[in-house]
Amino acid sequence: MPKRAISEESKEDRRNFILSCAEEIVKTNGLSGLNIQSVAKKSGFATGTIYLYFANKEDLIAHLTLDSRKELLRIFEKSIVGEGLAMKQLSKVMEAFFHFYETRPHYYELVSFFEKNTGLEEPEELELMSRKINQLVADILKKGKKQGHIRNDLDEMTFSFLLWGSSVGILQLLEVKKSIIKRTLNTDSFDFFSKHIELVLHAIKVD
Amino acid sequence: MPKRAISEESKEDRRNFILSCAEEIVKTNGLSGLNIQSVAKKSGFATGTIYLYFANKEDLIAHLTLDSRKELLRIFEKSIVGEGLAMKQLSKVMEAFFHFYETRPHYYELVSFFEKNTGLEEPEELELMSRKINQLVADILKKGKKQGHIRNDLDEMTFSFLLWGSSVGILQLLEVKKSIIKRTLNTDSFDFFSKHIELVLHAIKVD
Amino acid sequence: MPKRAISEESKEDRRNFILSCAEEIVKTNGLSGLNIQSVAKKSGFATGTIYLYFANKEDLIAHLTLDSRKELLRIFEKSIVGEGLAMKQLSKVMEAFFHFYETRPHYYELVSFFEKNTGLEEPEELELMSRKINQLVADILKKGKKQGHIRNDLDEMTFSFLLWGSSVGILQLLEVKKSIIKRTLNTDSFDFFSKHIELVLHAIKVD
Amino acid sequence: MPKRAISEESKEDRRNFILSCAEEIVKTNGLSGLNIQSVAKKSGFATGTIYLYFANKEDLIAHLTLDSRKELLRIFEKSIVGEGLAMKQLSKVMEAFFHFYETRPHYYELVSFFEKNTGLEEPEELELMSRKINQLVADILKKGKKQGHIRNDLDEMTFSFLLWGSSVGILQLLEVKKSIIKRTLNTDSFDFFSKHIELVLHAIKVD
DNA sequence: GATGAATGAGGCTTCATTCAT
DNA sequence: CATGAATGAAGCCTCATTCAT
Numbered sequence: 001m002p003k004r005a006i007s008e009e010s011k012e013d014r015r016n017f018i019l020s021c022a023e024e025i026v027k028t029n030g031l032s033g034l035n036i037q038s039v040a041k042k043s044g045f046a047t048g049t050i051y052l053y054f055a056n057k058e059d060l061i062a063h064l065t066l067d068s069r070k071e072l073l074r075i076f077e078k079s080i081v082g083e084g085l086a087m088k089q090l091s092k093v094m095e096a097f098f099h100f101y102e103t104r105p106h107y108y109e110l111v112s113f114f115e116k117n118t119g120l121e122e123p124e125e126l127e128l129m130s131r132k133i134n135q136l137v138a139d140i141l142k143k144g145k146k147q148g149h150i151r152n153d154l155d156e157m158t159f160s161f162l163l164w165g166s167s168v169g170i171l172q173l174l175e176v177k178k179s180i181i182k183r184t185l186n187t188d189s190f191d192f193f194s195k196h197i198e199l200v201l202h203a204i205k206v207d
Numbered sequence: 208m209p210k211r212a213i214s215e216e217s218k219e220d221r222r223n224f225i226l227s228c229a230e231e232i233v234k235t236n237g238l239s240g241l242n243i244q245s246v247a248k249k250s251g252f253a254t255g256t257i258y259l260y261f262a263n264k265e266d267l268i269a270h271l272t273l274d275s276r277k278e279l280l281r282i283f284e285k286s287i288v289g290e291g292l293a294m295k296q297l298s299k300v301m302e303a304f305f306h307f308y309e310t311r312p313h314y315y316e317l318v319s320f321f322e323k324n325t326g327l328e329e330p331e332e333l334e335l336m337s338r339k340i341n342q343l344v345a346d347i348l349k350k351g352k353k354q355g356h357i358r359n360d361l362d363e364m365t366f367s368f369l370l371w372g373s374s375v376g377i378l379q380l381l382e383v384k385k386s387i388i389k390r391t392l393n394t395d396s397f398d399f400f401s402k403h404i405e406l407v408l409h410a411i412k413v414d
Numbered sequence: 415m416p417k418r419a420i421s422e423e424s425k426e427d428r429r430n431f432i433l434s435c436a437e438e439i440v441k442t443n444g445l446s447g448l449n450i451q452s453v454a455k456k457s458g459f460a461t462g463t464i465y466l467y468f469a470n471k472e473d474l475i476a477h478l479t480l481d482s483r484k485e486l487l488r489i490f491e492k493s494i495v496g497e498g499l500a501m502k503q504l505s506k507v508m509e510a511f512f513h514f515y516e517t518r519p520h521y522y523e524l525v526s527f528f529e530k531n532t533g534l535e536e537p538e539e540l541e542l543m544s545r546k547i548n549q550l551v552a553d554i555l556k557k558g559k560k561q562g563h564i565r566n567d568l569d570e571m572t573f574s575f576l577l578w579g580s581s582v583g584i585l586q587l588l589e590v591k592k593s594i595i596k597r598t599l600n601t602d603s604f605d606f607f608s609k610h611i612e613l614v615l616h617a618i619k620v621d
Numbered sequence: 622m623p624k625r626a627i628s629e630e631s632k633e634d635r636r637n638f639i640l641s642c643a644e645e646i647v648k649t650n651g652l653s654g655l656n657i658q659s660v661a662k663k664s665g666f667a668t669g670t671i672y673l674y675f676a677n678k679e680d681l682i683a684h685l686t687l688d689s690r691k692e693l694l695r696i697f698e699k700s701i702v703g704e705g706l707a708m709k710q711l712s713k714v715m716e717a718f719f720h721f722y723e724t725r726p727h728y729y730e731l732v733s734f735f736e737k738n739t740g741l742e743e744p745e746e747l748e749l750m751s752r753k754i755n756q757l758v759a760d761i762l763k764k765g766k767k768q769g770h771i772r773n774d775l776d777e778m779t780f781s782f783l784l785w786g787s788s789v790g791i792l793q794l795l796e797v798k799k800s801i802i803k804r805t806l807n808t809d810s811f812d813f814f815s816k817h818i819e820l821v822l823h824a825i826k827v828d
Numbered sequence: 829g830a831t832g833a834a835t836g837a838g839g840c841t842t843c844a845t846t847c848a849t
Numbered sequence: 850c851a852t853g854a855a856t857g858a859a860g861c862c863t864c865a866t867t868c869a870t
Contacts, residue, residue, distance in 0.1 A: 035863080035864055035865075036865060036866080037863095037865090045830080045831090046830060046831040046832050047831080047832060047833090047865095048831055048832065048833095048866090048867080048868080049829085049830055049831070049832090051865095051866075051867085052829070056865075056866080057864095057865065057866090111383075112379065112383065127387070155392070155402075157391055157392055158392055158394075158399065159402075159406075161380065161388060161391075161392070162399075162403050162406065164380065165373070165377035165378075165379065165381075165403075166372070166373030166374075166377055166403070167373075167376065168376045168380070169372045169374065169375045169376015169377060169379065170372035170373055170376060172319065172375070172376065173368065173371065173372030173375070174372075176318075176319060176321075177368075180334075181368060184364055184368075185362070185364055185365050185368070187365075192365065192368070195365050195366075195369060196372075196373070199366075199407075199410040199411070200406075202409075202411075203406040203409045203410035204409075207414055242838080242839055243839075243840065243841080244838085244839070244840090252855075252856090253855060253856045253857055254840090254841085254856085254857065255841085255842075255843080255856060255857065255858095256854075256855055256856070256857095258840095258842080259853095259854065263840080263841075264839090264841090449842080449843055449844075450843075450844060450845080451843065451844090454853090459852085460852040460853050461844095461845085461852080461853060461854090462845090462846080462847080462851070462852055462853065463851055463852070463853090465844095465845075465846085466850070466851075470844075470845080471843095471845090525797075569806070571806055572816050573816075573820075575794065575798075575802060575805075575813070576791060576813075576816060576817050576820065578794065579787075579790045579791035579793065580786070580787030580790050581787075581790065582790045583786045583788065583789045583790015583791060583793065584783060584786035584787055584790060585786075586786065586789070586790065587782065587785065587786030588786075590735075591782075594748075595782060598778055599776070599778055599782070606783075609776075609779050609780075609783060610783050610786075610787070613780075613783065613821075613824040613825070614820075614824065616823075616824045616825075617820040617821065617823045617824035618823075621828055632833085635833095657860075657862080658859085658860070658861090666834075666835090667834065667835045668835085668836065668837095668861090668862085669834075669835060669837095669862085669863075669864080670833075670835070670836095672863080673833065673834075677861080
């Protein structure tokens with residue numbers, strides 16, 4: 001059994017290694033710059049070997065996305081530790097999102113990959129992570145309501161979706177128009193995103 | 208009715224026809240499903256003919272985007288006609304955005320095309336349209352401040368960018384997760400987007 | 415008749431104009447950069463119009479070459495005027511060749527065009543000009559023999575061909591390796607070609 | 622007999638095979654008749670396979686040229702073996718050139734390929750071979766001077782370049798005008814080229 | 829398991845030439 | 850005569866995937 005366990009483990013390791021290589025490529029060249037040959041080269045494996053670990057390119061991308069979301073959930077959970085106030089927690093989560101995003105300028109390409117390709121559904125596990133992230137935000141909301149700081153007439157799940165969508169959209173905008181925004185508004189990216197946070201908090205707080 | 212004028216006109220017509228064919232393809236198959244050959248086939252022209260009207264594929268995409276933005280501006284302008292209150296105008300503009308978007312599920316792919324391809328800058332005219340749209344929103348804000356309905360401590364341009372980014376993001380989310388949202392929240396797309404409008408208005412209104 | 419004559423003339427003019435435009439393109443972009451569309455654009459005519467003056471692209475190139483050779487003959491003839499000594503005349507002709515060539519870096523592409531395209535024969539008129547140029551050199555040789563300065567055991571026509579071939583070859587080499595030659599030999603193009611002249615004269619002179 | 626070595630070797634073999642197929646095409650149809658598809662077809666590989674062995678068409682042409690030059694150097698070296706007199710060696714080298722060329726009517730197209738395409742530089746290795754060939758001739762010259770048979774006032778490198786250029790030019794002329802030359806001069810190609818050799822030797826010999 | 833050579837369809841673009849007006 | 854829009858074959862190159870070893 002030990003032997004098996006070891007090889008199981010190393011297989012998992014190799015899989016993760018390939019994934020990390022792929023991620024680096026996406027970071028550098030964007031999703032469109034990702035191809036199996038380059039992943040093989042970077043990881044030191046042969047082309048065919050990649051297909052031993054992933055059914056196809058799409059599967060690889062799915063796992064790339066999944067990993068990102070897993071990490072995002074971890075980051076979110078860490079960000080609210082030790083903070084009692086829901087409003088503050090929300091703020092922390094959003095800031096964490098900003099920082100997560102900043103190191104992954106091409107992340108939204110991954111996120112949006114699955115609907116760009118007609119008929120492609122998100123793999124199940126991927127959706128699970130999304131739901132967990134959603135739940136985390138919804139829980140904060142609920143807590144905020146109890147604390148009396150957040151409007152009671154606000155569906156938690158709806159807000160969670162809206163927050164996600166709007167935040168991703170603004171980070172995309174930053175990615176696309178960073179220089180224009182900087183020039184026009186005379187602020188840096190974080191200042192800009194902070195305004196978003198401020199507006200969101202304002203929108204949901206009890207007057 | 209000089210001959211010149213006619214041919215000029217019909218040339219413009221054919222150009223627009225090609226553009227509309229391309230748009231249809233994007234609608235159906237997404238941007239990644241757009242290729243010159245398919246545009247040629249759909250429009251009934253030969254491959255080379257497309258290149259008489261557009262310098263290359265990128266140029267065609269640019270004009271696709273440009274046309275969309277032009278129409279969006281038109282729609283925005285029309286949406287606020289006859290409405291005196293800034294808050295109402297903003298609401299109308301956002302609703303118009305929703306309806307515009309609903310008929311162009313792949314529009315954001317166009318919008319984000321130019322930065323996904325490293326080094327590709329937005330053509331000038333394209334940026335001009337963006338600026339005009341931004342200005343339209345900023346003007347409404349300014350008016351709202353005068354009317355005393357919108358917070359004075361809100362930079363108009365910043366808000367304009369944020370509104371754009373968040374709205375596009377939410378519409379993307381709808382596109383990607385329409386069914387999940389419907390299932391989870393038990394609402395339709397417009398209801399969902401209306402919540403976004405409501406939150407935005409709440410965020411900026413004078414208490 | 416006047417009218418006809420005029421239009422005849424202007425037709426010839428337009429033809430020459432097109433030719434000069436084509437030549438300029440070859441000068442700038444090389445023969446491979448020459449295409450009917452660019453000739454049309456540069457000359458201000460429509461694409462189809464070019465085909466009213468030249469049967470096809472090949473025909474146009476043939477006339478381009480023909481014109482060059484005509485001018486070359488003119489230049490050769492002028493170069494020997496007023497010079498009585500055959501050896502000096504030969505020297506003058508070769509110098510003239512160098513200068514002619516220098517302003518037409520892509521001339522040899524034209525010269526060699528006709529055999530690169532399998533089965534293509536030189537148009538008759540083109541050959542006539544070649545023969546005339548050959549004759550001019552042969553005549554100088556004959557004269558030089560009479561003057562007692564040039565070896566009698568030298569077939570004039572053979573030499574004429576050899577001179578042409580070797581000189582074109584050396585000018586091509588200069589074109590291709592100008593910088594290497596300059597660097598390696600520490601001379602300029604004319605110095606280099608002068609060595610060629612010197613060697614040729616040395617090779618044929620009576621000891 | 623390690624497996625690695627075998628596959629390495631066979632890979633090299635296949636590469637050479639592709640090269641030889643390409644060479645045959647150039648021989649038959651000229652450089653302009655060379656296209657990747659035809660190389661693939663002739664070699665029995667798929668289009669994409671060619672790109673496993675050569676980065677692009679240009680690279681393939683470069684190696685075609687390189688191979689030719691390598692062989693030319695080999696031939697030159699062999700041609701002078703066992704011959705002590707520099708003048709005789711030069712003669713042998715030139716004869717060898719003639720024979721080499723005769724079996725490669727399109728060789729000069731390869732040689733001149735790299736400058737016809739603006740901005741295209743000769744690959745380094747290619748230049749190295751040129752330099753070696755040049756050096757071989759220069760060495761013969763030097764030796765001839767020592768032997769007292771070749772003029773001392775002759776720069777070896779200059780002569781080497783001139784010899785190359787003139788010889789290539791004459792062989793090109795032969796290629797283009799073989800039939801005219803035959804008809805006009807009543808000699809065969811080798812006789813014609815021999816005259817060139819004779820003139821060159823005459824030009825450099827000590828009187 | 830691992831390899832990596834091979835595949836070949838697919839996509840972009842060019843350009844000589846034609847032809848209806 | 851002149852136009853210039855249209856053609857479409859041809860060529861370069863990429864890359865997801867397969868399969869024999």
